[in-house]
Each structure stands twice: as structure tokens, then as C-alpha cells.
Amino acid sequence: MAAIELSGVRKEFADVTAVRDLDLTVEEGEVYGFLGPNGAGKSTTINILLDFVRPTAGEARVLGRDAHRESLAVRQRTGVLPEGFGVYDRLSGRQHVEFAIDSKDADDDPDELLARVGLAADSARKAGGYSKGMRQRLALAMALVGEPELLILDEPSSGLDPTGAKDMREIVREEVDRGATVFFSSHVLGQVEAVCDRVGILRDGRLVAEDSVEGLREAVGDDETLVITVGEGSDGLAAVTDTIRDLDGVSAVELDGDTLTVSCRGDAKTAVLSTLEAQGVPVDDFTTREASLEDLFLAYTEGDAVDSGGSSTAAEAQPEQGGST
Numbered sequence: 401m402a403a404i405e406l407s408g409v410r411k412e413f414a415d416v417t418a419v420r421d422l423d424l425t426v427e428e429g430e431v432y433g434f435l436g437p438n439g440a441g442k443s444t445t446i447n448i449l450l451d452f453v454r455p456t457a458g459e460a461r462v463l464g465r466d467a468h469r470e471s472l473a474v475r476q477r478t479g480v481l482p483e484g485f486g487v488y489d490r491l492s493g494r495q496h497v498e499f500a501i502d503s504k505d506a507d508d509d510p511d512e513l514l515a516r517v518g519l520a521a522d523s524a525r526k527a528g529g530y531s532k533g534m535r536q537r538l539a540l541a542m543a544l545v546g547e548p549e550l551l552i553l554d555e556p557s558s559g560l561d562p563t564g565a566k567d568m569r570e571i572v573r574e575e576v577d578r579g580a581t582v583f584f585s586s587h588v589l590g591q592v593e594a595v596c597d598r599v600g601i602l603r604d605g606r607l608v609a610e611d612s613v614e615g616l617r618e619a620v621g622d623d624e625t626l627v628i629t630v631g632e633g634s635d636g637l638a639a640v641t642d643t644i645r646d647l648d649g650v651s652a653v654e655l656d657g658d659t660l661t662v663s664c665r666g667d668a669k670t671a672v673l674s675t676l677e678a679q680g681v682p683v684d685d686f687t688t689r690e691a692s693l694e695d696l697f698l699a700y701t702e703g704d705a706v707d708s709g710g711s712s713t714a715a716e717a718q719p720e721q722g723g724s725t
């Protein structure tokens with residue numbers, strides 16, 4: 401049984417299509433990183449899983465149950481860290497966790513959970529006085545209540561300092577070792593890279609790439625990134641960009657003002673520069689660096705991503721007209 405199964409899920413709001421015909425499967429025991437820039441549709445997808453939002457079309461199943469018709473059963477077995485978790489100012493951290501334990505009819509020890517997230521010393525304080533990172537830790541403690549089969553964490557690292565983010569990753573690992581599945585959304589690749597088995601990249605409501613972190617790394621391959629600053633009078637740069645994209649060894653090209661960022665094999669760099677020259681585009685400056693996963697992520701989420709030609713199962717990356725902003 402898959403922990404999460406979305407088939408053909410689409411969500412249209414009045415003025416925007418937030419999720420477009422999304423097919424996605426997360427296996428039991430997996431840590432799945434759900435990545436995408438702001439507005440990609442991550443929270444909407446999570447809200448569909450939890451039946452806070454009804455899809456316009458398609459089917460969502462969570463832990464083998466229909467996300468809408470059997471939502472109570474789903475929520476009972478799922479721990480959720482919602483984006484922008486709001487605390488009850490006058491309740492202590494401990495009272496928050498006790499509340500979560502009561503709601504789930506669980507028998508966890510609140511102090512143990514608070515200690516796990518590093519809030520033991522602050523458990524009696526009113527949560528209204530908690531810092532952003534402490535609130536996030538508290539939300540995680542509440543999500544862990546009842547040993548859920550599935551943990552859905554929406555931007556769990558937001559507001560956490562590096563130690564907090566590391567603690568959170570350790571807890572995710574412990575939960576997976578216990579047998580849980582973790583669905584982890586973020587707009588920062590670095591936060592999921594260390595902990596996820598598989599990553600799906602969402603852009604404009606569509607999955608544009610899905611692979612293991614290892615597979616994505618292989619897809620990056622030995623590519624290098626060439627950052628070129630072009631000079632004044634570079635009209636027709638968009639057309640030249642297309643020519644460069646078609647060159648052998650070039651995997652992605654992004655144009656931003658007078659800066660052209662090209663991901664390519666090391667031996668394709670000369671061809672890129674000479675193509676610019678041949679087309680009358682003056683090169684003011686250029687630098688090269690080895691490509692990172694971050695570059696790949698940016699190419700998929702910001703630039704004109706193309707299939708990198710590696711082992712990544714990159715899907716079609718062309719956004720529809722009139723997509724979300």
C-alpha cells in the first residue's frame with residue numbers, strides 16, 4: 401500500500417489553477433521531499449491530502465483511504481506540522497502538547513515529546529512568548545503525538561536555526577526508523593537533500609522532476625555552470641538563448657537581464673562563448689563553477705528547465721499559459 405497516492409489531482413481557485421493533473425505516489429516508509437518555489441502548489445496539495453481543500457478533479461488516497469470520504473481516519477493516523485502554525489498565546493507549550501494528545505486519544509508523555517524537540521526547559525512557559533523557532537519545535541512535538549503512520553511537514557525548517565534544522569532532520573530519521581512515512585515540503589533544496597529518499601519538484605502545480613537525491617545528483621553529472629555577462633546593445637538575446645540551448649552538451653539556459661546562466665558540459669563552454677560572439681553578442685565577463693543540485697533545482701523552478709538528459713525522470717517542464725504567479 402502506498403502512503404500517498406494522487407491521481408490526476410487538479411485544484412482550480414477562482415483566478416488560479418494551483419495544482420494541475422498531479423500524479424504522485426509516496427511509498428510507505430519513504431521520506432519524500434516535496435519541493436517547489438513559492439506559489440507552486442505545495443500547501444494546496446497538502447490541504448487536499450488532509451481534506452482541508454477539495455480537489456476540482458482527481459483522486460487523493462492517504463494510507464489507503466480516500467482523503468475526503470475517510471478524512472477522519474486519515475487525520476487520526478497522520479501527524480501534521482502546518483505551515484505558519486499559530487499558537488494559543490495563553491497556553492503553555494505543555495498544554496499545547498496535552499491538547500494534541502487528548503484530541504488524538506493518544507497516551508504519549510508530553511514531557512518526553514517536549515524534551516525530544518528541545519523544549520523541556522520552556523515547557524511551562526506561555527507559548528505566546530515563544531520565539532519563531534520555538535513555535536516550530538512545538539508544532540513538531542504536536543505532530544509527533546500518537547506515533548503517526550504518516551508525518552506531513554509543511555516547511556518544517558522555517559524559522560529554525562541550523563541546530564534546530566539538524567534536530568528536525570534527526571527526528572525525521574528516527575520517525576522513519578520507527579516505520580513512519582514522511583512527506584516534507586520545502587522551497588529550499590538544501591533542507592531536504594540530507595534527509596529525503598526521493599524528491600519531487602513542483603512548478604506551477606505540476607511535477608517537473610522526480611527522482612532520488614542520488615539520481616538528481618547523477619543528472620547534474622559533470623556539468624558546469626557558466627555565468628556570462630553580456631554587454632550593451634545585445635538585442636536579440638532571447639533568440640541567441642534558443643540557439644545556445646540547442647548546442648550539444650548544453651542542458652539548461654537561463655536569461656536574466658544581461659546575465660546568461662548556462663549549465664553545460666565542460667567541453668561545451670567554448671562553443672557557448674563562440675556562438676555568442678558569432679551572433680554579435682559582446683561578452684563583458686564570464687565565470688564558471690561546478691554545477692550543484694541547487695543549480696538543477698533553480699533550473700527546474702526558475703529558468704527554462706529542460707530535460708537534463710541524465711537519469712532524472714524529468715517530466716515536461718513547460719508551464720501552461722496563465723499559470724499562477
Ligand SMILES: Nc1ncnc2c1ncn2[C@@H]1O[C@H](COP(=O)(O)OP(=O)(O)OP(=O)(O)O)[C@@H](O)[C@H]1O
Nearest residue numbers: 413416418437438439440441442443444587724725
Ligand atoms: N484559498 C485560495 N484562494 C485562491 N488562491 C489560492 C488559495 N490557496 C492557494 N491559492 C493560490 O494557489 C497557488 C498555489 O499556492 P500554494 O499555497 O499551494 O503554494 P505553495 O507552493 O505552498 O507556496 P509557498 O511556498 O509560498 O507556501 C498560488 O497562486 C496561491 O495564490
